[in-house]
Amino acid sequence: MSTTSLLSGSSVPRGLPWYVRSAARTWTCAPPPADVRDFHAGLPGYAPTALTELPSLASELEVGRVFVKDESSRLGLPAFKALGASWAIHRILERRTADDDPVLLITATDGNHGRAVARMARLFGQRAQVFVPRGVHPAAVTAIEHEGADVVLVPGPYDEAVRRAAGAARRGSDSVLVQDTAWTGYERIPGWIVEGYSTLFAEIDEQLGALDAEAPGLVVVPAGVGSLAQAAVAHYRGRRNGAAPAALMSVEPETAACVLASLGRREPVSVPTGATTMAGLNCGTVSSLAWPFLREGLDAAVAVTDADSAGAARDLAAAGVSSGPCGAASLAGARAALTGDGADVRRAALGVGPASVLVLLSTEGTAANPHAEERLGG
Template structure:
């Protein structure tokens, strides 16, 4: 167990030559969900001037199918895959109405099915939303440190909430144990461990829709990204980013950003192996407050990330405020991307390591809106 002492920086000069296995695509399924539309990719010229690069874009996940974060992309696809497997359906042909109708046909009461997960907030709300859409039950386990507003938002989706005075990792284990011997409990967890890899991989496959949308939006402008930066907790979204870009023709530099108090990915990359970190204090970046990287994502993170950096709460707060001044709705986790890019590019050696110059195109992935994790509740 490693204890966080200071900010981290990691760089891998060989990352862009590594090739990943092409991930499964959930884009067609997402397009069948009522309310689906690609989220905004907004250009922010003032940030390009500040960072001395060509163009900066923000991928805004503050409203993804009516939820204030991107997590519904993974939760919806993983739920589709898990329920389809149980029903014996082809997930590539499945839609939400097909799944709901099929459950109603085989069960006297569809609420006998329960979706289960542990969460810092956004993932749990997304799983709860999927349960509501399917007409099934949902049970959500919550660790200490989750804001009151995030907890209330999950409850408003109709979820049974179980709040525990425990760390995120401990709560994940408790949620998993709760499904033992309950065949109609489906664990939809966004981190993996030995013996539990299918659902986390489906969640990651669902996240790749976000990056496919970025490519489509930039392509209309005749652009490709030179750097894509995203926040990381256990590393699932970062794995989706790596797998998407390291299996396609576009090969931007890829940067992960996490809290200095919970920098499990950067710490592990620096150690060359998965390393748990002791979380000594909560962070306003609550969705990133994770102590151990996902094992399923580790090979992609180790081989395909160009760089990893950690930032503190003050840097995240400043990024939230600056994006708000530009009319962008970003919570502390989402704004971490800007905070991380600022910290990286402020150092000439790190800028060189990322291969950036005055013509470079940067994409900042903002994973949540402020409603998902309000600063005034922290």
């Protein structure tokens, strides 16, 4: 029988919201499509991003080896989002004929996804319109505009920007919404975006093998609406190679922990969001497409503060890894779960021991998040 817990009391560090489900590693699902990696390999500028080993973190976290998947330079952009945007736009365009007019690709974004859609629209000869909520740094808005997109500023939170983008797409006969969150009636394109992220995990498998490392015992993933975490679940719960299943843990800002709240309730819930430097994770509603995967396939979830993320980003920078607040959330979450009061219980729940291999997904570089450059002084 599975067990769940949502704790914030004396058994964990004060204020640490934590969820664990013991049965997650027994759940399986269909693996992602096999042809996504070949598609990405054919794009201009494709190369696997670095998987960097950091022995100092292995010592700190009392595990065997720690690797950071560094997404600070992916297809010419400073975040992993280009993987999902490129595959989804490819699938959209392959369904059109040569006689069709160029399509207007519409999306909402906290920064990285919108820039990726704009870049890929330009690469494929299409137009883009990007809705940006309040709180996104002006430099991030400028970066999207420099990709050739029409930017619409929304005086509300991310969820409002998504609603505005969806409305605009419905009104245009040649408009298509390319959103990385799903809801009832809008799941096909978000599903393609999630499929696109599978290349990241295929690279990790190959890189760990080349480094003579065991399969990961724990993979830590930053979560906004949960799409990247869904891709992690699909990869590691869809494996058929006999490897021991990895524990999977999501990390969110305490001010926008919709995945954690939903897991605790065992049903999707929306949460109010506040200001956070982890702008790309500042989401109040879980993707409907991701939710079944997260509910069944995530072992754990934790929420961290901006200060936790900033400290992790500084430490990663000192070790040579450029990581913005969203990317550094993985290290902050690993520290919260594996150290401090109650760590023995949490480590046991995750199956993490002194020989375990950890993979932390650093989903953006500092160039993707101007707040990070200001905070880190870079």
